[in-house]
Amino acid sequence: xxxxxxxxxxxxxxxxxxxxxxxxxxxxxxxxxxxxxxxxxxxxxxxxxxxxxxxxxxxxxxxxxxxxxxxxxxxxxxxxxxxxxxxxxxxxxxxxxxxxxxxxxxxxxxxxxxxx
Amino acid sequence: xxxxxxxxxxxxxxxxxxxxxxxxxxxxxxxxxxxxxxxxxxxxxxxxxxxxxxxxxxxxxxxxxxxxxxxxxxxxxxxxxxxxxxxxxxxxxxxxxxxxxxxxxxxxx
Numbered sequence: 756x757x758x759x760x761x762x763x764x765x766x767x768x769x770x771x772x773x774x775x776x777x778x779x780x781x782x783x784x785x786x787x788x789x790x791x792x793x794x795x796x797x798x799x800x801x802x803x804x805x806x807x808x809x810x811x812x813x814x815x816x817x818x819x820x821x822x823x824x825x826x827x828x829x830x831x832x833x834x835x836x837x838x839x840x841x842x843x844x845x846x847x848x849x850x851x852x853x854x855x856x857x858x859x860x861x862x863x864x865x866x867x868x869x870x871x
Numbered sequence: 872x873x874x875x876x877x878x879x880x881x882x883x884x885x886x887x888x889x890x891x892x893x894x895x896x897x898x899x900x901x902x903x904x905x906x907x908x909x910x911x912x913x914x915x916x917x918x919x920x921x922x923x924x925x926x927x928x929x930x931x932x933x934x935x936x937x938x939x940x941x942x943x944x945x946x947x948x949x950x951x952x953x954x955x956x957x958x959x960x961x962x963x964x965x966x967x968x969x970x971x972x973x974x975x976x977x978x979x980x
Contacts, residue, residue, distance in 0.1 A: 759914075788968070797972035798915070798960070805966060813967060845914050859905055859917030860968075 757782045761846050761863035768836055768870055776831045776866050778846030786849040786857055787829040788813070789821065791842040792865075798845070804829055805851070836870040843867050873899040875971035877961060883977045890951045892974045894944040894961035901963035904937055904944050909958045909973065918959075919946075951978045 759780045768774055780787065788803040790813075800813025804823040818840055820832040829848075833840060844867075847860040876895045884890040894904070903922045907915035921928045921937045921944070928935045934947040948955050958973040 790970075795972075798970040800967060800969065803967065811966070814969065843912075847914075857903075857920075857965075857968075859920050860907075860915070860962075861917065862914030865912070865914050 757861065759846055759848050759861050759863040761844075761866050763866060764864065765867050766869070768868070770837055770870055771835050774833050774836060774868075776833075776844060776846075776868070778829045778831065778863060779827050780829075780846075780848040780861070781827065782848065782850070782861065783826065784848035784861075785826070785851045787823065788847050788849075788860070789819070789829070789831045790845045790847065791815065791840075792845060793842050801831070801844075836868075838870050841868060841870050873897070873964075873969060875961060875963060875969060877959075877971040877974045879972060879974070881975040881977055883979055884951050886951060886953060886978055886980050888951055890948040890955070890976055890978070892946040892959050892976065894946065894971055896942050896963060899942075899963065900939070902965055903963070904935075905962040905968075906933075906935055906944075906946050907960040907962060907970075909960055911958075915960055915970075948976075953978045953980050 762777045789801040790798045799815045802821040804810045846863040849857045849860045874897045905920045906918045909915040919935045921935045932949045936945045958975045960973040962970045
């Protein structure tokens with residue numbers, strides 16, 4: 756089944772303890788992205804990647820890191836989590852169209868992170 | 872800065888009628904625009920993508936229009952059903968894709 760898999764689904768952690776949220780897709784998509792979703796603020800893009808070893812900042816990159824060493828994986832790293840990073844996180848991927856542009860995103864099921 | 876506006880108030884529609892949702896944007900000339908459906912606690916699901924050179928696109932009971940002069944997209948669900956109740960998001964962008972905050976749609980039986 757074509758899908759984007761995020762792990763873990765739920766995570767409670769303490770301030771300052773490094774964590775990684777994994778994201779993997781099995782559709783050979785070039786484009787991958789991370790979003791956080793907060794009440795009243797909607798989905799905000801953290802980082803995106805157009806291919807292996809190519810990453811760029813979205814609208815809210817502070818406090819996050821990403822890497823794209825393989826096409827299928829795009830982990831989100833919080834080096835020193837803080838309570839304001841408590842949120843629902845989504846990973847998404849998309850095929851890039853020939854000649855430019857994209858097709859629709861496939862989203863993962865989400866990771867609900869609480870930082871205390 | 873780029874901005875997307877969707878009606879933040881919930882939209883209540885009687886079953887069987889057509890629901891129309893609006894997405895307006897400013898300070899941007901996107902090459903294409905997308906619509907998604909999101910149910911509570913779940914990831915958005917892609918519905919339709921329309922490119923700047925397309926005026927209208929259809930998929931089953933769904934129809935999207937894209938007016939680059941008005942900077943507006945309309946999303947229609949015809950013959951609406953209670954199962955269509957959800958939050959609908961529009962998104963635009965090229966490499967950097969931004970989402971509107973969504974409109975909650977309630978289809979009343």
